[in-house]
Amino acid sequence: MYTTLKTRTAGxxxxxxxxxxxxxxxxxxxxxxxxxxxxxxVTYVDLPxxxxxxxxxxxxxxxxxxxxxxxxxxxxxxxLAGWSLGGLVAQQIALHEPTKVQxxxxxxxxxxxxxxxxxxxxxxxxxxxxxxxxxxxLSKTIERFLAIQAMGSDSAKADIKKIKSSIEAxxxxxxxxxxxxxxxxxxxxxxxxxASLSMxxxxxxxxxDSLVPAKLNEYVxxxxxxxxxxxxxxxxxxxxxISHTEHFMADFMTTVKxxxxx
Numbered sequence: 001m002y003t004t005l006k007t008r009t010a011g012x013x014x015x016x017x018x019x020x021x022x023x024x025x026x027x028x029x030x031x032x033x034x035x036x037x038x039x040x041x042v043t044y045v046d047l048p049x050x051x052x053x054x055x056x057x058x059x060x061x062x063x064x065x066x067x068x069x070x071x072x073x074x075x076x077x078x079x080l081a082g083w084s085l086g087g088l089v090a091q092q093i094a095l096h097e098p099t100k101v102q103x104x105x106x107x108x109x110x111x112x113x114x115x116x117x118x119x120x121x122x123x124x125x126x127x128x129x130x131x132x133x134x135x136x137x138l139s140k141t142i143e144r145f146l147a148i149q150a151m152g153s154d155s156a157k158a159d160i161k162k163i164k165s166s167i168e169a170x171x172x173x174x175x176x177x178x179x180x181x182x183x184x185x186x187x188x189x190x191x192x193x194x195a196s197l198s199m200x201x202x203x204x205x206x207x208x209d210s211l212v213p214a215k216l217n218e219y220v221x222x223x224x225x226x227x228x229x230x231x232x233x234x235x236x237x238x239x240x241x242i243s244h245t246e247h248f249m250a251d252f253m254t255t256v257k258x259x260x261x262x
Contacts, residue, residue: 006052007073008044011037014102015075018044021084021108021149022181023142023173025051028083030166032241035249040079045070047086049177051170061180063188067092074100079256081105084149084211084238085181088113091190094197104201105256108238110212111190120213124186131182138175149238152208159243194224201228202255204248206236229255 008026016036020028026044029036036042046053048069049061058065071093074080080101082090087109094101115121126148133141146163150156201224207214217230231251233240241248 005045005048005056005069005073007046009041010044011040011042013040015078016040016042017070017074017078017080018042019047019070019080019082019086019090020045020050021086022185023145023178024163024167025170025173027051027167027170028163028239029241031162031245032249039253043073043075043078045073046170047089047177049174049181051167051173054171054174054177057174057177061177063088063092063184064096066184067096071097071100076100077102079103079105081107081256082109083107083241084109085185088184088188088190091194094199094201095190095193098198101199103199103256104197105204105252106201107204108206108209108212108240110216111194112188113185113212114187119191120215122185122211127182127186131179134175134178134182138172138178142173142178148210150243151210151237153206153237153239153243154235155243156237159237159239162242163239194228198227203228203230204240204251205230205232206238206240206243207232207234208237211238231255 018029020026025046048056048058048066058069066089080090087106094104112119113121115123130141146160150159153159203220205214205217214232217232220228220230233244233247236244
């Protein structure tokens with residue numbers, strides 16, 4: 001069952017909805033918020049259990065209910081952009097509420113996060129370790145996860161600092177949501193359904209990303225229809241909108257804004 005969420009909307013123009021990743025909240029979009037609000041009516045959503053919605057937990061806490069909770073507040077014909085776990089939620093929404101999504105933007109995310117014999121992704125032991133560490137030390141576990149997100153980027157330390165400062169204004173995530181979120185990252189696999197998406201889908205990947213390998217680019221180009229496009233940022237890791245804001249915004253505006261306004 002989905003749950004009621006608090007959202008915030010700012011700016012003017014076509015509707016753009018942003019979904020953040022695991023362990024953080026919608027404050028993570030702060031580095032690009034002002035630029036986006038010049039061109040879009042931007043709705044910032046804290047996923048259930050995170051940020052201002054830390055007490056809003058659907059039961060059970062799974063991908064379907066996360067997507068239903070967010071879709072309930074989605075304006076019709078929105079550009080829906082999701083980062084990391086938020087990208088997984090965005091894919092689920094696009095698959096099950098397609099009339100609400102005019103265009104899908106998937107940032108450093110995947111239809112399947114956990115590595116397997118036929119798929120590049122996160123080593124299962126890493127996700128299991130985070131799940132175990134959460135109970136022992138919540139803040140340190142999230143800090144370690146942020147460090148992995150920035151790994152490989154030339155500006156890794158600055159990236160982590162920027163992410164932390166952007167999210168600290170909101171309440172800390174609920175530990176039940178964090179634990180369930182890791183389970184979703186371990187188990188979700190939307191690969192078989194992706195080809196059915198009819199709206200334009202744009203993937204934005206970091207070549208140095210250790211959580212969502214850039215090899216996903218090959219999969220998109222070889223196995224998904226022409227409505228899917230990909231940009232790989234050569235020097236970025238898991239958060240290109242923070243580490244390479246200028247390049248990210250240039251790509252976003254070229255592929256998303258211009259076509260949305262046509």
